[in-house]
Amino acid sequence: MIRAYELTKRYGDTTVVQDLDFTVRPGTVTGFLGPNGAGKSTTMRMLLGLDSPTRGRSTIGGRAYAAHSAPLSEVGALLEARSVHPGRTAFNHLMALAHTHGIPRSRVEHVLDLAGLTAVAHKRIKGFSLGMGQRLGIAAALLGDPATLILDEPVNGLDPEGVLWIRNLLRSLAQQGRTVFVSSHLMSEMALTADHLIIVGRGRLLADTTVADFVATAGGTSVKVVTPQAHALRELLTGPGIEITPGPATPPDRLEVRGTDAAHIGRTAAAHAIPLYELTPQTASLEQAFMDLTQESVEYRIATPEPTGALA
Ligand SMILES: Nc1ncnc2c1ncn2[C@@H]1O[C@H](COP(=O)(O)OP(=O)(O)OP(=O)(O)O)[C@@H](O)[C@H]1O
Numbered sequence: 001m002i003r004a005y006e007l008t009k010r011y012g013d014t015t016v017v018q019d020l021d022f023t024v025r026p027g028t029v030t031g032f033l034g035p036n037g038a039g040k041s042t043t044m045r046m047l048l049g050l051d052s053p054t055r056g057r058s059t060i061g062g063r064a065y066a067a068h069s070a071p072l073s074e075v076g077a078l079l080e081a082r083s084v085h086p087g088r089t090a091f092n093h094l095m096a097l098a099h100t101h102g103i104p105r106s107r108v109e110h111v112l113d114l115a116g117l118t119a120v121a122h123k124r125i126k127g128f129s130l131g132m133g134q135r136l137g138i139a140a141a142l143l144g145d146p147a148t149l150i151l152d153e154p155v156n157g158l159d160p161e162g163v164l165w166i167r168n169l170l171r172s173l174a175q176q177g178r179t180v181f182v183s184s185h186l187m188s189e190m191a192l193t194a195d196h197l198i199i200v201g202r203g204r205l206l207a208d209t210t211v212a213d214f215v216a217t218a219g220g221t222s223v224k225v226v227t228p229q230a231h232a233l234r235e236l237l238t239g240p241g242i243e244i245t246p247g248p249a250t251p252p253d254r255l256e257v258r259g260t261d262a263a264h265i266g267r268t269a270a271a272h273a274i275p276l277y278e279l280t281p282q283t284a285s286l287e288q289a290f291m292d293l294t295q296e297s298v299e300y301r302i303a304t305p306e307p308t309g310a311l312a
Contacts, residue, residue: 001026001179002047002148006056009042009203017042017203019056024181024198026147029174031194031211032183035294039203040183041080044152047181048077060148072101076141078134078151086126090117090136093125094143101144108143115139116165130157138166148179155189167193187290201294215289223262225255226278233274237265253277 002024009017017039024030034040045051047058049065057064060075068074084093094108112121115135120128128136134157141149154166170193174180184190190197190211197214199207207214227233230253234244242259246252257265262281269276 001062002058002060002150002181004043004047004056004058007043007046007053007058008055009039009046009051010054015203017046017053017200020200020203020205022198022205022208024179025196026179027174027177028195029170029180029182029193030196030198031190032181032198032200033185033187033190033290034183034200034206035185037202038185038200038294040185040200041152042203043200044077044079044150044181044183047150048075048079050079070101070144072097072103072144072146074144074146075148075150076144076146077149078137078141078154080152080156084125084133084136087124089122089124090128090139091121093136094140097140097143103143107145111139111142114142114169131159131162134158135162138169146178149173149181151180151182153183153185155184155186163189187287199290199293201296206293222256222258222282223260223265224278224280224282225257225265225276226253227255227269227274227276228253229274230255232272233265233269236268236272236274256282 002022004020004022007017007020008015020039020043032040032043042051046053047060047065060068065071065075088096090112091108094111095105098104098108109118109121112118115138117132117135117139120132125133125136134154138151138154141151149170151170154170155163158166167189170180170182174195182190182194194211196210197207198205199209199214225233230246234255237244237255237257237260242257245256245258246254262279266276266279268274269279
């Protein structure tokens with residue numbers, strides 16, 4: 001289990017992580033989500049004792065990371081900035097790590113196999129693609145057979161087959177009872193991989209929730225209604241907790257209703273002989289829900305280009 005207690009990091013006047021309190025439980029994949037610059041890597045580095053918090057503390061398996069005598073066997077980590085010797089082969093890189101912890105050669109061969117790197121095990125790392133480098137980083141994280149995994153953007157650089165591989169791997173590691181904490185800025189990917197989500201924006205906790213609850217609360221659901229008597233239906237449906245929006249470019253015969261379900265709308269319409277041409281429950285996309293939640297805290301926005309007049 002990972003625990004963070006009021007973790008805070010400041011660089012000069014800038015607070016990049018503020019009062020983060022969360023628990024990452026064993027047996028689940030917990031996604032750590034946030035837009036670029038939200039403080040995910042900084043938080044992970046603090047969990048791993050690579051950055052010291054300005055305030056607060058964290059534990060892994062009940063102890064600070066630095067208090068573990070054989071860290072590779074407690075916590076496997078993949079960070080964005082890897083320090084690998086480019087002239088070494090993948091096999092030698094992992095053997096060098098294994099030596100520091102008395103891990104046998106058979107385990108090195110096993111993790112190379114798990115990561116799909118057996119065929120290139122004796123090739124130099126400098127010739128590796130980004131995806132192969134990620135696989136090697138994950139092999140290194142698994143080397144000590146750790147109970148906890150902390151992986152910063154492990155999907156980066158992986159091709160579709162690699163993405164599927166890591167998704168299945170993370171799920172199977174969690175099923176074995178391990179604590180799996182994985183960062184990403186892709187909500188759609190995390191929705192397929194994670195059970196639980198910790199969402200940050202500008203260093204602050206925005207949500208600590210299950211994937212299912214996140215969709216239900218952050219995105220909500222609405223019902224699209226098409227009827228020639230939109231005005232009359234609107235009057236009948238209006239009530240506490242019900243929000244009806246005829247969106248900006250919505251034709252006059254359409255309504256988008258939140259706060260009730262299609263069955264209630266259908267029954268109300270039937271009771272007043274209002275014909276319905278369409279009655280469609282809509283689920284907000286996860287990506288949209290994530291963007292809605294984090295939109296105030298996106299650090300790097302793409303500016304809308306100014307109109308430039310005549311085309312050259
Ligand atoms: N050593 C440092 N000195 C000053 N500012 C830093 C330092 N390291 C990180 N930051 C700033 O802290 C903020 C959070 O960065 P961090 O890398 O933790 O975010 P992130 O959520 O992992 O983002 P990304 O998805 O882009 O990797 C950013 O604004 C970054 O510029």
